Amino acid sequence: MSRRTLLGAGGLFGFLLIWELVARSGVVEATLLPAPSKLPSTLISEVSLGFWHQMVLASLNHYLIGLISGSLLGVMVGAAVALFPGLDDVQSWLARLLRPIPPLAWIPFAIIWFGISETAAAFIIAIGVFWINYFTAYTAVRAVDPDLIELAASFGHRSLGARLRKVILPAAAPGILSGLRAGLGQGWMTVVAAELFGITGIGQRMNEAAGLLATEVVIVYMLTIALLYGLSDMLFVAAQNRVLRWQR
Amino acid sequence: MAAIVSLENIAATFPGADGPVFSNIDLSVGRGEFVIVVGASGAGKSTLLRVLGGLLPPSAGTIKHDIEPRPDRREIAMVFQEARLMPWRSVSDNVALGLEGLTVSRTERDRRIADALQLVGLADYGTRWAHELSGGQRQRVGIARGLAVDPDLLLMDEPFGALDAITRQTLQDELLRIWGETGKSILFVTHDIDEAVYLGDRVLLLGGTPARVVRTYDVEAARPRSRDGEEVGRIGTQVKADLSSLFDEGGGI
Secondary structure (H helix, E strand, O other), rough: HHHHHHHHHHHHHHHHHHHHHHHOOOOOOOOOOOOHHHHHHHHHHHHHHHHHHHHHHHHHHHHHHHHHHHHHHHHHHHHHHHHHHHHHHHHHHHHHHHHHOOOOHHHHHHHHHHOOHHHHHHHHHHHHHHHHHHHHHHHHHOOOOHHHHHHHHHHOOOOOOHHHHHHHHHHHHHHHHHHHHHHHHHHHHHHHHHHHOOOOOOOHHHHHHOOOOOOOHHHHHHHHHHHHHHHHHHHHHHHHHHOOOOOO | OOOOEEEEEEEEEEOOOOOOOEEEEEEEEOOOOEEEOOOOOOOOHHHHHHHHHOOOOEEEEEEOOOOOOOOOOOOOOOOOOOOOOOOOHHHHHHHHHHHOOOOOOOHHHHHHHHHHHHOOOOOOOOEEEEEHHHHHHHHHHHHHHHHHHHEEEEEEOOEEEEEEEEHHHHHHHHHHHHHHHHHOOEEEOOHHHHHHHHOOOOOEEEEEEEEEEEEEEOOOOOOHHHOHHHHHHHHHHHHHHHHHHHHHOOOOO
């Protein structure tokens, strides 16, 4: 095992140890800070009661709908704006106005438009993911080397479709993929908040548990989110490395 | 010699520019001929190739082709100064770029790629990525990509300009060998006069504002030539003298 791995494991273990000691010392009330040793049994009870997978599946559902629609729209609109100067001029002020609005600020409208529904949660997730992909796709397409576009044209690939297929999409792929990855994270950041107003999912379960001061349940779901994010990011990076295997 | 392409009174203007880059250009390339265009940077050499390659429409004049179009080949192919390889494609797939718009069967396509790579001495490099190649190898791939579409005319825009002196000489000799083996016509732009007189059957000097063909030199020295042969040296000296007198006139180059 390398020194790095050892130190990393040591850091994590040390953190858990200090946490456990502080929780057991009685300095902090047990409801304010549950001991980590209580977490495995809490997880088992959440799983056996059926809450855990119900909540995870529900959140995953909002997450995926929001992520896929936000990513697709973001990449398509961002790329289109980069390709057509007219669109670019039209969007410049509009994007500057709308982009800084945090996704959560859309919650009132999400509820007014879609009710307390899965669609509302997916909508909020999609907004954050959209802007990330919009700007990375825009930047990536703008940065495509015009010399390569000229090269493709000189070998007969002149139509918009041919330019997209032969040059623009593959050349912009690294940028677009890094945007998709950032959106993947952004989606998990908003999923909990989007569920806090009563839509079934991890966020709602955490809110419930917090109301009953069942803080160990809250922590189980915090760690669940971390696990899901880590897992999805790992899978994405594996896929990304395959697609971009031509890079050094 | 029958011309496969000729330009008559060609002028070209960049969008938004005041005057033309060049005007009244008359130029023809015979079948199998190796023609060189020299001139200082800014004289419109590259622009001239873009007009011939169909990348920039001329603002005046006519271009005549005597090339029979066929669906399985392109009449004209370009080789650029920076090899312009697509980093996301393997060497073979880079060579395939021009074949993708043509009606060529899979087997024929693979055969042409293999032949072109063989011709440039990179037969075993098909599966490599562009970033694994040296500058000279990248340029060879650029040439193979041009040859793969089986053009009658190869347009080469300072293809060796960015290479070190030794690689440049090697590739010049390789190009002469490929030219001999394939019989392609070549229009080659360079600012290196020694390169021009060593390679060309005919050298055109471009100069003035707007640029035009100032003078034409026929290099009749037998091939294979020696780089320091008498005729090559004499014409080279002449071109250099003419080029510097163009500078003295303040011809804007």
